[in-house]
Amino acid sequence: MKYHFSPYLCTMIKITEARKEQAAVIARMIMEAMNHECCQWFAGPEHTLDEFHQLMTKLVEREDSQYSYRNTLVAMTENNEIAGVCVSYDGANLHELRQAFIDEAKQTFGRDYSNMEDETTAGELYIDSLCVSNSHRGRGIATQLLRATIEKGQRMNLPTGLLVDTGNPQAERLYKRIGFTFVGENTWGGHPMRHLQIHNS
Numbered sequence: 001m002k003y004h005f006s007p008y009l010c011t012m013i014k015i016t017e018a019r020k021e022q023a024a025v026i027a028r029m030i031m032e033a034m035n036h037e038c039c040q041w042f043a044g045p046e047h048t049l050d051e052f053h054q055l056m057t058k059l060v061e062r063e064d065s066q067y068s069y070r071n072t073l074v075a076m077t078e079n080n081e082i083a084g085v086c087v088s089y090d091g092a093n094l095h096e097l098r099q100a101f102i103d104e105a106k107q108t109f110g111r112d113y114s115n116m117e118d119e120t121t122a123g124e125l126y127i128d129s130l131c132v133s134n135s136h137r138g139r140g141i142a143t144q145l146l147r148a149t150i151e152k153g154q155r156m157n158l159p160t161g162l163l164v165d166t167g168n169p170q171a172e173r174l175y176k177r178i179g180f181t182f183v184g185e186n187t188w189g190g191h192p193m194r195h196l197q198i199h200n201s
Contacts, residue, residue: 013083013141015148018072020061022082026072027056029085033131044109055108065100066128073148075132075141084132086145088152091120091161119188124161124197125153146178154200163193172196 018026031039036049043052059065060072066089075084089097095118102114120126127149132141153160163186164172172194180196187193 012078013139013144014076015073015144016076018060018069018074018085020069022074023057023060023069024053025082026060026069026074026085026087027053027067029082029131029133030056030060030067030087030129033085033129042105042109042111042113044111047109051108055104058104059100062100064097066094066097067101068097071097071128073145073152075136075145077136082133083136083139084141084145085129086127086149087129088125088127088149088160090122090156090158091124091126092122094118094120094126117187119163119186119193120161123158125149125156125158127160127162130162142174143178146175150178150198153198157200159197159199161195161197163188163195166192166194 031049031053039049039052043049043055056067059067060069062068063070065071067087071087071089073086073088074082077083098116102112105111105113119128127146130142130145132139132145150160160180161183162175162180164175175196178198180198182194183197184195185192186195
């Protein structure tokens with residue numbers, strides 16, 4: 001467990017492992033990281049974002065999902081509010097972890113995503129989702145979550161990697177300021193992405 005002092009608003013932020021009972025809030029923040037247009041695409045035109053949120057909450061509650069609470073770090077405020085989340089896992093386990101999403105999407109939406117492109121591979125701790133709530137942005141919380149996740153990768157003896165949309169240069173600047181470097185092009189959800197990594201020092 002890490003405690004971080006945020007100088008922006010003199011606020012104490014605690015970075016800790018997520019708990020199962022936080023699943024609904026974590027699911028909403030993962031959806032925000034994905035963006036709602038993408039979530040709606042996954043759900044299909046016959047289904048709603050609320051239905052997608054219900055599916056994502058189930059996935060966060062599970063232990064065998066890429067979105068599992070077991071793969072999630074949360075940033076907690078002094079008032080015990082979740083200010084941000086970061087979901088990461090060993091890229092070697094992508095297909096095994098993704099199966100939960102494939103199964104739930106097929107059952108709930110009747111849509112088959114078994115042929116999705118791979119966003120990561122073995123050899124990195126992959127940051128799947130990073131989100132800070134609107135009311136807590138601009139306080140350095142994303143940086144704190146990233147640094148805690150990089151430390152997780154160091155304990156696993158893995159570099160930490162992520163994808164950033166080519167249309168989001170502001171996010172890429174944040175990652176590069178922390179030390180991430182460009183390692184290649186990728187795509188996800190039909191969007192061109194840039195693959196960044198930071199290696200253990």
